Amino acid sequence: MDGRGKRRVLFLCTHNSARSQMAEGLLRHLGGGGFDVFSAGTEATRVRPLANRAMAELGVDISRQESKTLDRFLRESFDAVITVCDDANEACPIFPGAGRRIHWSFDDPSRATGTEEEQLATYRRVRDEIRARIEAELLATGA
Numbered sequence: 001m002d003g004r005g006k007r008r009v010l011f012l013c014t015h016n017s018a019r020s021q022m023a024e025g026l027l028r029h030l031g032g033g034g035f036d037v038f039s040a041g042t043e044a045t046r047v048r049p050l051a052n053r054a055m056a057e058l059g060v061d062i063s064r065q066e067s068k069t070l071d072r073f074l075r076e077s078f079d080a081v082i083t084v085c086d087d088a089n090e091a092c093p094i095f096p097g098a099g100r101r102i103h104w105s106f107d108d109p110s111r112a113t114g115t116e117e118e119q120l121a122t123y124r125r126v127r128d129e130i131r132a133r134i135e136a137e138l139l140a141t142g143a
Helices: 019-030 049-056 086-091 116-139
Strands: 007-013 035-041 078-083 098-103
Touching (some): 007 019, 019 035, 019 116, 049 116
Parallel strands (some): 007 035, 007 078, 078 098
């Protein structure tokens, strides 16, 4: 926890472009100010437009979030570091400042094919799966 009693959570993914960005936005939105939330990737790219659209449908604006590499967070401490993709879990088996290290495996929505609407449906499904995990494992338990 930080000096204000907020729990610090870092979401990690490979490119910090969809899953970790959605998780950051969701926890910030749902957490009622009780969390300092960050996301990063093993590489930095850009936040995907369909991730922005899927989140906007819930009234969560992630359009100002930026893709970042995890290097900037290595010297910080967190109550929980949560990997949201298998590649990041393998690339980052130990995070020095993590009180708890958690892995949640979600499909990569950026690999969805088909029409834009079909791809957006994949982003929505992954968004809803992330939301369910946040509600069950971070908000309900107070973790």
